[in-house]
Amino acid sequence: MPGKLGYIVISLVIAMGGINLVFAAWEENLDIVGTMQTGEFRVEFIEGYCINYDPPGSEDLKYNKPTETWPFDVGTTKCDVEKNEVTITLENTYPCYQTFVRFRTKNYGTIPAKLKNVTVTFTDPDGLKDYVEFGVCVYVNNGPNYYYPGMLAGTHPRTDAPVDELETGLKDTINRALSGTNGYSYLLPNQELWYDLGFHIKDGAPQNANLTITIETIWTQFNVQ
Secondary structure (H helix, E strand, C coil), X not given: CHHHHHHHHHXXXXXXXXXXXXXXXXXXXXXXXXXXXXXXXXXXXXXXXXXXXXXXXXXXXXXXXXXXXXXXXXXXXXXXXXXXXXXXXXXXCCCCCEEEEEEEEEECCCCCEEEEEEEEEEECCCCCHHHEXXXXXXXXXXXXXXXXXXXXXXXXXXXXXXXXXXXXXXXXXXXXHHHHHHCCCCECCCCEEEEEEEEEXXXXXXXXXXXXXXXXXXXXXXXXX
């Protein structure tokens, strides 16, 4: 019996091998293909868009009465908007001169953006900074308006905050505008952030003085800590 058992086992093994050789089999190949594409991060000013409330050739605004003007064109505001820079120039100003400009930032990309920081620097060779006040209103598209230090009329802010607070005022209003519209502090793709920025020259300002204010807003993608 031991000899027969060994023979049967060997025969079965050979027979199974024979089945693999005799019969064909069907096969199906299933592939997994991964495709990756990065998005675009692009937050810019809307080039060429600026509403100027005291352009060259127009009568000056009365202080705190933005719908009323003096019968004179004395001071002048100029506004130039490029993709990465807004240049606002106030010329021939005087005590109680007030002006406003409106411009927009847009998320042209595909990635939600958030405000990382705002920096403000001054070049003040003549001591004019202490006599300049500002106000700002910020909102997303046509959402709620957020003011610093407060509202004057419509989208015009009061312009009685010291210009030293410009950095704080911009951070505050931008973040509140984003949170109040979206529920979180992000500028979504295709959304626009509108600014109404005003300035006022106080009594006692020095004559023939110059002041340059550089404002930088730094944006980053939404998930950066």
